[in-house]
Amino acid sequence: xxxxxxxxxxxxxxxxxxxxxxxxxxxxxxxxxxxxxxxxxxxxxxxxxxxxxxxxxxxxxxxxxxxxxxxxxxxxxxxxxxxxxxxxxxxxxxxxxxxxxxxxxxxxxxxxxxxxxxxxxxxxxxxxxxxxxxxxxxxxxxxxxxxxxxxxxxxxxxxxxxxxxxxxxxxxxxxxxxxxxxxxxxxxxxxxxxxxxxxxxxxxxxxxxxxxxxxxxxxxxxxxxxxxxxxxxxxxxxxxxxxxxxxxxxxxxxxxxxxxxxxxxxxxxxxxxxxxxxxxxxxxxxxxxxxxxxxxxxxx
Amino acid sequence: xxxxxxxxxxxxxxxxxxxxxxxxxxxxxxxxxxxxxxxxxxxxxxxxxxxxxxxxxxxxxxxxxxxxxxxxxxxxxxxxxxxxxxxxxxxxxxxxxxxxxxxxxxxxxxxxxxxxxxxxxxxxxxxxxxxxxxxxxxxxxxxxxxxxxxxxxxxxxxxxxxxxxxxxxxxxxxxxxxxxxxxxxxxxxxxxxxxxxxxxxxxxxxxxxxxxxxxxxxxxxxxxxxxxxxxxxxxxxxxxxxxxxxxxxxxxxxxxxxxxxxxxxxxxxxxxxxxxxxxxxxxxxxxxxxxxxxxxxxxxxxxxxxxxxxxxxxxxxx
Numbered sequence: 001x002x003x004x005x006x007x008x009x010x011x012x013x014x015x016x017x018x019x020x021x022x023x024x025x026x027x028x029x030x031x032x033x034x035x036x037x038x039x040x041x042x043x044x045x046x047x048x049x050x051x052x053x054x055x056x057x058x059x060x061x062x063x064x065x066x067x068x069x070x071x072x073x074x075x076x077x078x079x080x081x082x083x084x085x086x087x088x089x090x091x092x093x094x095x096x097x098x099x100x101x102x103x104x105x106x107x108x109x110x111x112x113x114x115x116x117x118x119x120x121x122x123x124x125x126x127x128x129x130x131x132x133x134x135x136x137x138x139x140x141x142x143x144x145x146x147x148x149x150x151x152x153x154x155x156x157x158x159x160x161x162x163x164x165x166x167x168x169x170x171x172x173x174x175x176x177x178x179x180x181x182x183x184x185x186x187x188x189x190x191x192x193x194x195x196x197x198x199x200x201x202x203x204x205x206x207x208x209x210x211x212x213x214x215x216x217x218x219x220x221x222x223x224x225x226x227x228x229x230x231x232x233x234x235x236x237x238x239x240x241x242x243x244x245x246x247x248x249x250x251x252x253x254x255x256x257x258x259x260x261x262x263x264x265x266x267x268x269x270x271x272x273x274x275x276x277x278x279x280x281x282x283x284x285x286x287x288x289x290x291x292x293x294x295x296x297x298x299x300x
Numbered sequence: 301x302x303x304x305x306x307x308x309x310x311x312x313x314x315x316x317x318x319x320x321x322x323x324x325x326x327x328x329x330x331x332x333x334x335x336x337x338x339x340x341x342x343x344x345x346x347x348x349x350x351x352x353x354x355x356x357x358x359x360x361x362x363x364x365x366x367x368x369x370x371x372x373x374x375x376x377x378x379x380x381x382x383x384x385x386x387x388x389x390x391x392x393x394x395x396x397x398x399x400x401x402x403x404x405x406x407x408x409x410x411x412x413x414x415x416x417x418x419x420x421x422x423x424x425x426x427x428x429x430x431x432x433x434x435x436x437x438x439x440x441x442x443x444x445x446x447x448x449x450x451x452x453x454x455x456x457x458x459x460x461x462x463x464x465x466x467x468x469x470x471x472x473x474x475x476x477x478x479x480x481x482x483x484x485x486x487x488x489x490x491x492x493x494x495x496x497x498x499x500x501x502x503x504x505x506x507x508x509x510x511x512x513x514x515x516x517x518x519x520x521x522x523x524x525x526x527x528x529x530x531x532x533x534x535x536x537x538x539x540x541x542x543x544x545x546x547x548x549x550x551x552x553x554x555x556x557x558x559x560x561x562x563x564x565x566x567x568x569x570x571x572x573x574x575x576x577x578x579x580x581x582x583x584x585x586x587x588x589x590x591x592x593x594x595x596x597x598x599x600x601x602x603x604x605x606x607x608x609x610x611x612x613x614x615x616x617x618x
Binding site: 027028029030031032033034035036038039040044045046049050053170179184185187188206207208209261264267281 | 301302303305306307308309310311312314318319321322323324325327331332333336337340455546549
């Protein structure tokens with residue numbers, strides 16, 4: 001029986017090394033939240049495995065953007081769509097849902113197989129803040145009316161961006177949010193949550209997990225519907241009470257994610273602004289802000 | 301609810317893998333907040349079922365299993381224990397917590413323990429189909445010859461859950477634990493494999509466990525028809541299934557620790573472990589390690605190396 005004891009010792013020693021050796025590819029970042037939502041960083045996932053899982057299910061992903069609506073479509077539209085063709089959900093079925101008040105200005109971009117553009121005409125609003133907040137209303141309406149029958153997942157992003165690297169099925173989950181690039185190492189007290197109790201977006205000062213960016217969130221159609229509906233209702237209540245949350249729908253999004261925790265979180269690789277530099281922690285910059293012409297779009 | 305802020309640049313643990321390559325969480329001590337999880341879970345009013353088999357001499361483990369599970373398993377949440385036994389009269393009476401229920405189900409025994417083991421899959425899939433799918437939301441299969449020493453809570457609840465074996469001591473692709481003979485339905489080709497999963501503790505949603513047990517037992521039946529038996533019986537079939545239907549959550553070896561092994565430091569908590577079957581084994585190992593220490597040139601760095609490797613309880617024995 002001595003051989004068994006030897007085997008035991010050997011197995012024990014190897015077990016110590018093997019758990020360590022095989023796997024810790026990123027030891028510099030938080031890979032999972034305390035409620036088991038993975039945080040997606042380069043080096044934490046295997047695209048081949050994930051692509052095969054999602055291909056087997058033949059999922060279609062909806063990507064929603066709000067185009068023009070007060071800004072020049074020429075500045076942002078083509079770059080967004082062209083780079084999406086190169087980097088977004090490559091190899092999977094994609095519907096681009098383009099909300100616009102000027103359907104004639106939607107750029108014509110050559111699309112790969114299995115990918116479609118759907119133009120949805122919507123009302124324009126004079127203030128950009130209003131446009132921003134009405135997105136929640138429009139997303140919830142169309143989720144119920146249309147998206148639920150056409151796609152499995154929705155990805156809701158800002159349009160003044162361009163794709164710069166892979167954004168694939170690794171992001172998909174029941175409900176996901178993205179870490180805001182300006183706050184991912186900040187302390188809770190610096191998060192720009194709405195702190196006025198009068199607003200529906202109010203978050204008490206001793207609470208909060210992360211500060212999520214309003215420019216990139218998503219999930220299954222059902223979950224996105226619930227989120228956008230809740231946020232829209234909260235915005236309307238605020239309106240009736242004569243208050244507007246400090247960062248508009250982003251404030252309401254953050255409140256929602258605190259009490260309905262995301263099942264997956266995207267690292268700032270997925271929403272970056274080169275003005276913030278290139279920190280060591282950022283191995284990829286997948287989705288980048290395109291420089292805005294602020295003077296042209298900000299209200300006087 | 302108030303709790304410390306999680307920090308993006310401060311990982312909880314850097315000594316072990318926390319997320320699988322397909323982004324399934326791996327449950328280790330120190331990585332989760334059970335209060336948050338409980339708050340999420342309670343809203344949903346789930347019932348969890350546990351299937352376990354105590355056949356022939358294994359009836360002697362019932363008391364230890366149920367007693368410790370009553371205390372440590374999903375404490376405060378509703379659980380139905382489904383105990384299959386060929387000696388229902390030998391089941392001791394145990395005072396269970398109010399949200400825990402025990403169902404004793406008579407079952408046939410087989411002469412070969414391997415057959416008892418492998419037929420568990422069939423029994424489980426039949427019972428899910430006939431009535432468990434109406435009674436529980438999640439179902440777990442556990443060996444009876446185990447005891448729990450620490451809380452096992454809602455962190456185990458997910459769609460398809462496998463436990464990483466405490467015997468995994470080589471890179472999984474090179475592992476010789478997988479069944480490799482191509483004639484067996486459980487065969488995994490060389491170069492493939494994610495982890496080696498223990499058949500002693502697995503589970504998930506009722507529908508997923510139904511699919512798993514049905515598929516595994518189909519493999520067992522086909523092997524039998526061809527006169528083959530997989531190396532580690534239904535565990536081999538389980539590993540094949542979980543390779544091609546990847547779990548949505550993995551439990552670290554904290555959740556099933558083979559008592560024969562000495563626990564390394566990365567296993568900070570022993571939540572559930574097999575019951576020590578043979579104390580003689582432990583004595584022999586102790587002697588071996590003691591002798592090993594004698595042979596090595598004594599020096600402070602070696603002593604600290606040895607103590608670094610071994611957890612406190614083994615140190616006392618040494």
